[in-house]
Amino acid sequence: MTPNRKTFPTLLLALGSIALAENPIVQTKFTADPAPMVWNDTVFLYTSHDSDIATGSGSFQMSNWLLYTTTDMVNWRDRGSIASLKNFKWGPQDNGAWAPQTIQSNGKFYLYAPLHGQGIGVLESSSPYGPFTDPLGKALITDNVWDDIDPTVYIDSDGQAYLYFGNPDSWWVKLNSNMTSYSGGVTMITRLNTYQEGPWFYKHGSNYYLAFASTCCPEGIGYAMATSPTGPWTYKGSIMDGNSNSSGNHPGIIDFKGKSYVFGFNYAMTKSLDPNTARERRSVCLAEMTYNSDGTIQKVPFWGTGMPSGPGVAQVGNLDPYVQVEAETIAWSHGVKTEPCSEGGMDVDSIQNGDYIKLKGVDFGAGASSFDARVASATSGGNIELRLDSAKGKLVGTVAVTGTGGRQTWTTKSCAVSGATGVHDLFLMFTGSGTGELFGFNWWQFTRTTALDPLETAKAGKWLRVEARAGQLSIQSDLPVDRIELVSARGETRDLGTGKQTQWSTEGFTPGVYFLKVRAGSVTKVERVLLNL
Ligand SMILES: [Ca+2]
Secondary structure, three states: OOOOOOOOOOOOOOHHHHHHOOEOOOOOOEEEEEEEEEEOOEEEEEEEEEOOOOOOOOOOOOOEEEEEEEOOOOOEEEEEEEEEHHHOOOOOOOOOEOOOEEEEEOOEEEEEEEEOOOEEEEEEEOOOOOOOEOOOOOOOEOOOOOOOOOOEEEEOOOOOEEEEEOOOOOEEEEEOOOOOOEEEEEEEOOOOOOEEEEEEEEEEOOEEEEEEEEOOOOOEEEEEEEOOOOOOOEEEEEEEOOOOOOOOOOOEEEEEOOEEEEEEEEOHHHHHHOOOOOOOOOEEEEEEEOEOOOOOEOOOOOOOOOOOEOOOOOOOOOEOOOOOEEOOEEOEEEOOEEEEOOOOOEEEEOOOOOOEEEEEEEEOOOOEEEEEEEEEOOOOOEEEEEEEOOOOOEEEEEEEEOOOOOOOOOEEEEEEOOOOOOEEEEEEEEEOOOOOOOOEEEEEEEEEOOOOOHHHHHHHOOOEEEEEEOOEEEEEEOOOOOEEEEEEOOOOEEEEEOOOOOEEEOOOOOOEEEEEEEEEOOEEEEEEEEEOO
């Protein structure tokens, strides 16, 4: 929590290249073993968590499970740690929180997780955000404890839930309706071609699928299909081939808003930080996936290996900036971390000069007039520059953050905003002096322009209303008028004054077409009027 605890001090990419990609989807922590769940029009992405301090290859340091949510597949909100080894009193307490999966059933949420060497446990909660508790006080699966890892759970259309798991073999059980016990035996399936670990069991259309981490190492993603939830399974090939810049993999597959997605992970972020050091510090990635008409799956290219690793996925729906948006909602970021916030949820910390957060597809509509930021600073603060479309893009506002007397002493700072209309990527650019932490950031919100200001109205040409009736001309203006002239079709000009008068008698004017010139400051408008016709 100290200002210098940041682990990502160096910008390793050109700012100009960041607009295209969002893989890996979390840059503030190392995440692995993605387990997406669709609930309430939202994607809940549960992940395991590789510690920043993990050392050599194969030396996993994992003590808790994380949650990220999105409704548009590109802007991900950090929900923090939703469960940890401490939830399982019977297991190891320092390391071994491996690949989880969460499912909703009977109005509750069940998180299955292996504790390495101790079997598979289950937690339950009334909320997908937790808190979770251990209903059993012991492991659910202890068949071959060292092999009982990577549980995947699915509830079939007839209501029967199944749990598959295992490395290097795979097994299944039928879960009872309470989701915390099972009936019948633990059944091993014939080992599938290329199968390593990390099964992901689900149904799509009328077919059952078992995707898995394949062909060690590097691991790709393979899959098998069946017409029954318990097989027999037929190996169908590779959804994704492995990449020599990566080692493990772990599929998570969902449908959301009419598209299909496959999640997995790469090692791009740890390699960008330590190019010559192999560590188990992985980063969850995401790609669109397509089924053929026979149910087979089209091959997807590897996520990529850089920071960012292109090309990511397309956004589905825009982000609304006129509601409170948590600062920890991020499409891409540089330099920052997240931590629990004293006001609830998470905040963004480790903000230093030059760091930034990018949000994709922010819909400003007709325009924003101001910006509020919930901030705290134990030092003298800094600035949040609001830029559009790139890190050096159009500046539409700047919030000055001053010291608040503490890292968790929160206040709301505001600034005027101009020139933000329509849909743009928003870059929250952090600037300040020195090399330490500038401030913390809890949430932000734009305020919509409620009425067009006079100059905007003038530019829009809607500031002047002219009405000509028989014998009378009336002029109403939203701007202070400097000069009004009436010009006949033959070019004769009559000065009507400075605009303090708004009505004139036109008796005696020759009937016909006239041009009314109204000047207000730097803006002049010419209206065609018909008099006395
Ligand atoms: Ca927050």
